[in-house]
Amino acid sequence: MNNPSGNFPHHNLLSDIVEEVKICRHLLHQNPATCYEEFYASDLIAQKLEEWGIEHERGWAGTGIVATIEGQRNSFGRRIGFRGDMDALDITEESGADWASLCPGKMHACGHDGHMSMLLGTAKFLAQTRDFDGIVHLFFQPAEEGGGGAIRMIEQGLFEKYPVEQVYAVHNWPYVPRGLVGIKPGPIMANSDYIFIKLRGKGGHAAMPHECVDPVVAAAHVIASVQSLVSRRLDPLSAAVISITNVAAGTGAVNIIPGEVEMKGTVRTLDDRVRDFIAGELELIIRSTAQAHGCTAEFEYQRKYEATINHTQNAKFCADIARELFGESQIMTDFPPSMGGEDFGAMLKQRPGCYAIFGQAEPQDPASPYNHGLHHPKYDFNDAIIPDVIRYFSAIAQRALPL
Secondary structure, eight states: OOOTTSOOTTHHHHHHHHHHHHHHHHHHHHSOOOTTOOHHHHHHHHHHHHHTTOEEEEEETTTEEEEEEEOSBOSSOOEEEEEEEOOOBSOOOOOOOTTOOSSTTOBOOSSHHHHHHHHHHHHHHHHHHOOSBSEEEEEEEOOOSSSOHHHHHHHTTHHHHSOOSEEEEEEEEEEEETTOEEOOSEEEEOEEEEEEEEEEOBOEETTOGGGSBOHHHHHHHHHHHHHHHHHHHSOTTSOEEEEEEEEEESOSOTTEEOSEEEEEEEEEESSHHHHHHHHHHHHHHHHHHHHHTTOEEEEEEEEEEOOEEEOHHHHHHHHHHHHHHHOGGGEESSOOOOSOOOTHHHHHHHSOEEEEEEEEEOTTOTTOGGGSOTTOTTOOOOGGGHHHHHHHHHHHHHHHSOO
């Protein structure tokens, strides 16, 4: 499997599998579901695994599935895992694709339909070839988009029942051209946390502000102050984002000062020390700012997703495989990490492994839906990367579990 030209053993088998899983991908795209409601996807995946004679167990985190494939031999009981996420987003699709969402207000705007399909294709390819010594588990995981499906599967005993030694995943990446593959050690995706703020004052008539304690003014100062935490309190080389994304106050009347303001937001960091610092400083800023304006404050900091941090040895292992498959010029090892969140980080906290990105943009066609960013209503997954990822996953299995 070391020919960048794309010619390798089982080429015809791969071509047939790709055409089959493309059909699955389009069906999955047409029938999206969000957090823990991926019933259509779960049924389709189970149907295909059953049809292909692949052992699998349903019910992980509700809709999740674990498929198991044993190689030509299982001399040492070694195991590795691959993960693909299943859920969609609460977005109304505008892609115009023939396979556009049939579910109003929901769409696969992050390419998880493609991730499931590529994992399905890998399952069939490995089951047909079995060119490895050991066991491969494929984790079809629900609720990546904020629901922590990976965390729930781990809490339910995923790695106790399926004790993989290494775990791998990929994500499509519309921000770089198709053909480029990003693999590097260290942080790839950020810690992703939520913040909830409630400021209470004293409401009243807007024409008589001196008789009120205005929480709106206090909220404005809080919003401005938390931004200076990143720009003035952190080392400029310490990556961090604080975004207040929701502000709710008042009844809609223009002549009433409300009694309270609620705010929500997110914090993204790459380093746990920075994460801890920001959590503590945010509470200090919010409570002191509220007090300075005569208000009281409630503050909650929820740690949601761990940063996705590639293990050095596994990243090198995967980069070497990708170079042999796709060519040296196609491998990116110096791309900046994303401040987006990804619950695969929880799996990498438990087991060594690597998370890679596969470019899917088509720069020669500026109007291509494959160029739109993740979570964009005009986004679509690029089927052209399916064979590359199947080859990549299969090569990992063959190299990590050599015959």
